Amino acid sequence: MAMLKYGVRRLLYMLLLMVMLSVVAFVIIQLPPGDFLTSYIVELQQSGQPADEEEIEALRVRYGLDKPMYLRYLKWMWDMIRYGDLGMSFEREQPVAEIVAARLPLTILISLLTTLFAYGVSIPIGIFSAVRQYSVTDYVVTVLGFIGLAIPNFLLALIIMYILYAGFQTDIGGLFSPEYELADWSWARFVDMLKHLPPVVIVVGTGSTAWLVRVMRGVLLDELSKPYVIAARAKGISELRLLIKYPVRVAINPIISTIGWTLPGIVSGATITSIVLGLPTTGPMYLQSLRSQDMYLAGSFTMFLTLLTLIGTFISDILLAWMDPRIRFE
Amino acid sequence: MSMTVQVPPTADENVETFYAASQWQLMWSAFKKHRMAMVGSFVLLFIYLVTVAFSDLLSPYSIEGVHADYPYAPPQLIRFIDAEGRFHLRPFVYGWSVEEDPVTWEDIFVKDTEAVYPIKLGVRGEQVKIWGTFKTDWHLFGVEEPGVMFLFGTDQLGRDLFTRTLHAGRISLSIGFIGVAISFVLGNLLGGISGFYGGPVDNIIQRVIEFFISIPTIPLWMALAAALPPEWPTIRVYLGITIILSFLGWTGLARVVRGKLLELREEDFVMAAKLVGETDLGIIRRHLLPSFLSYLIVSLTLSVPGMILGETALSFLGLGLRPPVVSWGVLLSTAQSFQTVALYPWLFIPAGFVIAVVLSFNFMGDGLRDAADPYAHGR
Numbered sequence: 053m054a055m056l057k058y059g060v061r062r063l064l065y066m067l068l069l070m071v072m073l074s075v076v077a078f079v080i081i082q083l084p085p086g087d088f089l090t091s092y093i094v095e096l097q098q099s100g101q102p103a104d105e106e107e108i109e110a111l112r113v114r115y116g117l118d119k120p121m122y123l124r125y126l127k128w129m130w131d132m133i134r135y136g137d138l139g140m141s142f143e144r145e146q147p148v149a150e151i152v153a154a155r156l157p158l159t160i161l162i163s164l165l166t167t168l169f170a171y172g173v174s175i176p177i178g179i180f181s182a183v184r185q186y187s188v189t190d191y192v193v194t195v196l197g198f199i200g201l202a203i204p205n206f207l208l209a210l211i212i213m214y215i216l217y218a219g220f221q222t223d224i225g226g227l228f229s230p231e232y233e234l235a236d237w238s239w240a241r242f243v244d245m246l247k248h249l250p251p252v253v254i255v256v257g258t259g260s261t262a263w264l265v266r267v268m269r270g271v272l273l274d275e276l277s278k279p280y281v282i283a284a285r286a287k288g289i290s291e292l293r294l295l296i297k298y299p300v301r302v303a304i305n306p307i308i309s310t311i312g313w314t315l316p317g318i319v320s321g322a323t324i325t326s327i328v329l330g331l332p333t334t335g336p337m338y339l340q341s342l343r344s345q346d347m348y349l350a351g352s353f354t355m356f357l358t359l360l361t362l363i364g365t366f367i368s369d370i371l372l373a374w375m376d377p378r379i380r381f382e
Numbered sequence: 383m384s385m386t387v388q389v390p391p392t393a394d395e396n397v398e399t400f401y402a403a404s405q406w407q408l409m410w411s412a413f414k415k416h417r418m419a420m421v422g423s424f425v426l427l428f429i430y431l432v433t434v435a436f437s438d439l440l441s442p443y444s445i446e447g448v449h450a451d452y453p454y455a456p457p458q459l460i461r462f463i464d465a466e467g468r469f470h471l472r473p474f475v476y477g478w479s480v481e482e483d484p485v486t487w488e489d490i491f492v493k494d495t496e497a498v499y500p501i502k503l504g505v506r507g508e509q510v511k512i513w514g515t516f517k518t519d520w521h522l523f524g525v526e527e528p529g530v531m532f533l534f535g536t537d538q539l540g541r542d543l544f545t546r547t548l549h550a551g552r553i554s555l556s557i558g559f560i561g562v563a564i565s566f567v568l569g570n571l572l573g574g575i576s577g578f579y580g581g582p583v584d585n586i587i588q589r590v591i592e593f594f595i596s597i598p599t600i601p602l603w604m605a606l607a608a609a610l611p612p613e614w615p616t617i618r619v620y621l622g623i624t625i626i627l628s629f630l631g632w633t634g635l636a637r638v639v640r641g642k643l644l645e646l647r648e649e650d651f652v653m654a655a656k657l658v659g660e661t662d663l664g665i666i667r668r669h670l671l672p673s674f675l676s677y678l679i680v681s682l683t684l685s686v687p688g689m690i691l692g693e694t695a696l697s698f699l700g701l702g703l704r705p706p707v708v709s710w711g712v713l714l715s716t717a718q719s720f721q722t723v724a725l726y727p728w729l730f731i732p733a734g735f736v737i738a739v740v741l742s743f744n745f746m747g748d749g750l751r752d753a754a755d756p757y758a759h760g761r
Contacts, residue, residue, distance in 0.1 A: 076597075207736075211723075320601065342605060
């Protein structure tokens with residue numbers, strides 16, 4: 053019961069954040085002076101064609117650019133909720149929802165795999181590093197962790213691409229081999245994609261992994277010196293069992309509650325990495341839409357990318373409450 | 383600092399200095415023990431000196447100085463021993479001679495051991511402006527014409543990457559500080575209000591902070607940076623980017639300030655100050671601020687690298703600073719593809735500076751955090 057109440061409260065809170073988010077996304081997109089039509093007119097003039105006043109006016113009305121900002125927002129939101137319509141992409145003359153739907157799943161997949169990778173790798177390493185504090189391994193892990201935190205994603209992407217290119221003669225630009233690039237989804241294409249994913253996941257996940265190792269190590273070190281550990285050891289429990297049964301269980305809570313921090317980092321990393329590697333995910337399209345001030349497309353991308361982190365945080369809240377009764381009954 | 387503790391004559395001198403030391407002296411002695419933090423601080427000091435302070439003096443060329451004969455010239459090594467094995471007291475560089483690759487017909491640079499250019503102090507060369515004021519053609523070191531010295535190689539126009547990297551550091555590193563200054567004001571103000579007054583105000587500010595933290599920074603930065611009009615002058619773009627970077631940077635600081643204030647609010651000395659009629663602002667300034675100043679410094683130190691990386695990423699994508707402004711991100715944007723990296727790896731040298739600076743800031747912040755925490759003793 054307490055769990056349900058807690059879950060509902062978090063859900064309502066998440067909905068509030070989503071509304072705030074949609075406002076922010078919309079306002080940001082309105083920030084650039086001028087709109088898509090102004091750049092469209094400039095483009096027409098550059099190519100030597102005079103801009104037809106009537107045609108421009110018709111486009112302005114069609115895209116609702118003649119109405120005040122809050123009305124455009126309300127219309128955007130209403131269409132989104134009512135029809136699942138996110139507006140039209142000016143540049144590509146295609147519904148935004150279609151473009152987003154075509155590219156978002158791969159971003160979600162990469163983010164999900166990266167999260168699993170980051171947690172799967174960092175928790176054992178963090179535990180080992182804490183238990184064997186000041187050992188050679190601990191030092192190596194600490195130094196590597198610092199370096200991992202310091203290297204920006206896009207650099208790491210370039211470096212790994214270069215290594216793969218120079219060392220293995222494989223080109224990892226893109227997520228598919230050339231023969232599957234434009235093919236329909238099939239088992240073979242899926243397998244081909246899986247083969248291209250590991251470098252991407254490593255590039256995106258390195259920063260988060262390094263950070264999580266540090267958190268895990270720090271928290272576990274604090275726990276290891278507490279009296280209950282000594283008491284358990286005095287009772288004669290085997291060291292491994294003791295470790296997993298008590299201090300690790302306590303130390304894992306802060307790690308889970310940091311999903312709210314790591315996820316934005318992963319989505320950020322996935323965005324910039326996919327731009328460098330030219331992956332068919334949201335990143336390159338997002339950059340392009342920002343450059344051409346394709347506002348509905350850019351706004352929708354901003355919103356959905358953030359939505360990923362909000363949902364992830366919500367899941368981690370629920371997970372944490374399920375694992376830690378103190379939070380449920382607060 | 384005056385000695386207030388009466389120490390018996392037999393007392394150990396170390397103990398005496400320990401108890402009489404001020405908060406800052408204690409922090410300094412703890413910080414000194416943190417070896418990586420000390421190394422990091424020295425590296426930072428060095429990089430700030432050679433870039434922000436003295437990049438004009440140390441550059442052998444001017445930022446935009448084009449060497450049309452040397453596009454993509456590889457870095458030259460500073461040598462003491464020549465091809466015949468003779469030792470030169472004065473270091474020198476070999477010149478490049480351009481040959482054609484027999485297979486690809488591309489121009490390749492070949493080391494010309496005949497052309498020995500000794501490195502001299504105080505040579506005349508391209509016109510530069512030092513600290514934006516003095517015009518001179520005097521360079522602290524360099525080689526005489528027609529010799530060339532490209533310690534980090536050149537870019538596609540034959541501009542000296544060494545000169546450009548030093549000058550870029552000035553922009554990249556100062557952006558972190560101005561950004562932090564803005565975050566500092568915002569974080570203190572909002573965190574302070576939140577922690578000191580509590581209640582519904584606190585609640586609202588906390589929700590806003592949580593919202594900002596849940597936003598992936600790079601997409602939001604990209605969106606904001608794309609909103610800067612392209613026709614803006616460079617100075618305004620620079621300021622715009624700093625404001626954008628600090629827009630998300632204040633949340634961490636606000637949390638620290640709030641947490642500490644909530645903790646300190648309940649302390650007896652605050653109650654005592656209230657009872658003698660101290661104003662709210664007076665309490666914050668005279669009693670609370672000194673108690674958590676050290677935490678503020680730590681939080682600030684740790685937020686600088688995020689801003690430097692943010693600028694680098696944005697400029698790399700072409701959304702941040704744009705040429706003719708040079709920052710490390712702008713320099714790296716020429717190395718967009720791994721083919722470029724494979725052919726001209728020296729274009730990546732600025733990345734080494736970025737990593738060194740971020741690493742050093744992290745080490746220094748770590749050391750400061752340990753030093754600032756009075757409960758960390760003996761841990």
